[in-house]
Structure formats: structure tokens, C-alpha cells
Amino acid sequence: MKKIIAVLFAVAMVANEAYAFKAIGHQTIAAIAERHMTEKAKSEVQTILNADMTRHAMWLYSLRKNPQLAHTQQWQYATLNAEGKSVTTYENDAVVVLERAVEVLCNRKNESDSLVQAALRTVVQVVGDIHNPANIRIEGNEATKGFNFTLYAITKGSSAGENLVKRKNSWHAMWHNYTNRHDIFSPQYYASDIELCYGSKKAEYEKGTPRFWAENVGEDVVRCLEVIYPDAMLKTEIAHRYEAIHDKCMAKAGYRLAALLNSIFK
């Protein structure tokens, strides 16, 4: 087991670090977490990464460009069984990757510095990944792999009269667009905004394990798919309303990342 962990992360370590401005979602999750980490956890994380977490929130995405590391593209997806439970042992599943990375961090005194750093970067990103509804896949539910649908609006303007405006959209694009809407916030300010809305739920959200967290997001996915489904024609306002689920998932990711790191670096 230890050998597999070492090989997976050792290969990952050869890639260059990337910093993407459009990474506002991941960076904000890291910023929320930093606000709730203990001083000890913050100090240890800072020492291992040699920078704050927001700079490493998109690290895995840079690895995919290397053909040898193409398998890391799968690390963002968590697969649940048909009952919505995370029971997979598939080595590239996000939850399994996260568990392996946590194992490395818990055993950090016996691991190389570079392996520990790679594991921490992976934790920072993958906790975020499993909280993006577009990254949750449910066995037997093909829609969770992605689909297209159409948004329409009957617009009323005094000068233009009444018009039907249609716009193509997709399951993945919908969730990513919610994040992109805030790419002119700084991660720290977006984090403070999300906390205004969801701060009171922190104690409730931070409970559980990565498997429970993926299942929890899966419940939201199932509820969304009752309304948004392949080839559906939906009113634009429905898409506007799901932005709250996106922000709630980001809050959960931030609080859970903090809780996880606090428990590792206690």
C-alpha cells in the first residue's frame, strides 16, 4: 500500500506548480479554511507548502498536461453507488485519493518532505473537488456524467415587447459559471461573503469523513437532477436559484478542509 502511495505521489511531484486566476472557487475554499484553522495547523501547513494554501488550491490541474500524469484528471471525481453511498476502492476516485493523501500526512514523520508536500496540495484541492456537484457521479445515473439542457426566458421590455430567448447550457458549465461569476472577488473577500451566509452552519457542516461529505453533496445532486435533466427546457430563473447550492457547497468544503487539517496537525 505504502509503495502505491509513494509511486502515485512521486510521479505527481515532477509537475510544475500552476497558478490560475480563474481558480477563484478553489482559492476561496482554501481561504475559508484558513480562517478556521488552528494556529498550529496553519503554521505546519505554511511550513510544508512554503506559501499560503490559496496558492496551491489548483495544483492538480497543472499535472494533467503531462501525459504520464493523465490519470490525475480522474482525481476530481467521486463515484457513489446507486444508493448514494461512497464505498469505492478505485485508486483514482477522489475520495480514495483523499484518504491516501491523509494517510501520508498522518504518517508525515516517516515520509519524505516532497511526498508530504504533494499529499497536502492534493488534500487542499480534492476536498474542494468533491464539493462541486458536477464532480459527483452516481452509478446507474448517467446524467451525473454530464448533459446538455436549454435555458429559456420570456423577456419583457417596454421597447422590445415580449420575446422568447433560449440559451444552451450544460450540467458542468452551470456549476462552473456560478464560480466564474465571482472571479473579480479576491478569494479572501469571497470567503467573507460566503461566511456571512453560511457561517452559522459551520459546526453542522464540518462533521463527518470525506466519504460522508461526498455522499452529502450527492444528495444535493439527486435533488437538482429532479429539476435539471438531459435535454430539459428550463426557465432561466431556475438556474439562478441553484447558485445558493453552489455557495453552500463551497462553505461546506472550506469548513471541512479546516476540520480535516486541524485533525491532522493537532
Add this chain to the structure above:
Amino acid sequence: MKRKIVTLLLVVVATLGVQRAMAWAAFGHGAIAYVAEQHLTPEAKSEVRRYLNHTLPFYASWMDHWRAIEPYAHTNMWHGIKSDEKGKLRWDISGERANGQAMIQVKRIVEEMKGYRNMPDSLVRQNVIYLIHSVADMHCPVHVQFPKTTYPHYRYKLRNKGKPYQMHSFWDAAPAFTRNNWTYERYAQEVDMLTSKQAKKIQKGSYDVWGKDILKQTHRAYQITPADKDIARMTVEERAEVLSLADEMAMKAAYRLAYILNNIFGAK
């Protein structure tokens, strides 16, 4: 077949025609809301955040997302102000657009909010969202509508690398012009340099005074970017002029929004 193609083209043209202008665009609206938030009194900031459950910038573009959709279709005309044929602010809009002007709505909402403590939370929240957007919109130079009869020379397009470009689109995005990847915080750090004396001067006066000032400044936009001006080939001085006007109007919007919210929520 020919008939079908003509019908299809008409539909496409009609659809293009109803594309909504997004005054100040997302960056400008967010930046104005952010700067305004920095100038709220602690009481006002706390009250506004309590009603919104979010920061001001979060709702800065909300009205653009919902303006044409029921039940908010009636707000579609709340994004600008109108000039009369002599170039003076119109307060007497009648008929279908009776409530059409952003400034008329802002004035109405401010009056209504005097009794906000006795209003349902949802209505207070909705009114704050309207104020955040409409106060900003009425300061956007191209959101002053001049009548065709006396201002036909204000109906033109610019150019972008030689191709026709909407004057409206250019000025909507002007606060972000040449400022790639700026966040709201950076905008505030680099642009919000007003002294308290300057701020008071901006906030002073009635809506009528603000309206006259906005109308006056708006003409500058047409002088800085005349017809067929190529925005991709502006000199450094011309770019600076664009940013100077955009920032001046954005700061006026931000400080006046803060003033309005402080008066509503800051009073003890």
C-alpha cells in the same frame, strides 16, 4: 424555403435587438458596491449585511440577471435616467415608462425605506438590492438617454480594430478598461483616493443636483470617444481620459450609495 430563411433572419435580428445592456458590467457594479461598503458606518454595514446575508458586491449585478424575468420584469426600465429635449433631467415620464427612471425609483425607495423597521425583511432586502444597482446605473455615462430629436449626433458606434463597436458596451466596461485581472479590492486601493472634503462635496445636494451633475458629466463621454473612435488604437492620454471619467462616475455612485444607505440604516 426563402420565406423560412427570411423568417429565421427576422427572429435572429429580433433576438439581437433585445439583448440587454448591462450598465457598468459586472466589474463596475461590483467595484462600486465594494467601495460603497467601505464607506458605510458600522451600524449601516451591519444592518445591510444582516438583511442581505451577503456583502454588497454579491448583489451588485442581481438586477441585470433578473431584469427581464417575471416577477421582476417591471424593473427592466430602472437602469437609466432620461434627458429632455433641452438636455435637462426628466422627472415627468408618463405612460408605460412612468416608473422608468433609475433616479425616480431610487427616490421612491429611499422614501419608502424611512419606515424600514416596520416593513417585512424580504421587502427591505429587495429594496437594498435595487438601490445597490440603480444608484450605480444612473451614474453610467451611457445610461442617460437623450432624445433622438435634439441629440441625433449621440447615436453612433465606435470601432474596435476597425470593426464597429457599441458605444454603450465600451462605456459599460470602462472601469475595467486596460485593467486586466483587477479585483474589487485592487480597484478600491488604486482609485478610491477621495478626501473626506471631496466625498462630502459629492454627497451634497438633492437628487436634482446629482441628476444635473450626471447629465453634465455624461456629455464628456461623447467628447472623449467620438463616432468611429477606434478603442484599440487609443493613445495613452486618451485611455487616461476614459479611465478618469469612468472612475469619477464610479466614485460618485459609490459615495452616494454609501450616503443613501448610511442615512437609511445609520440613523440611531
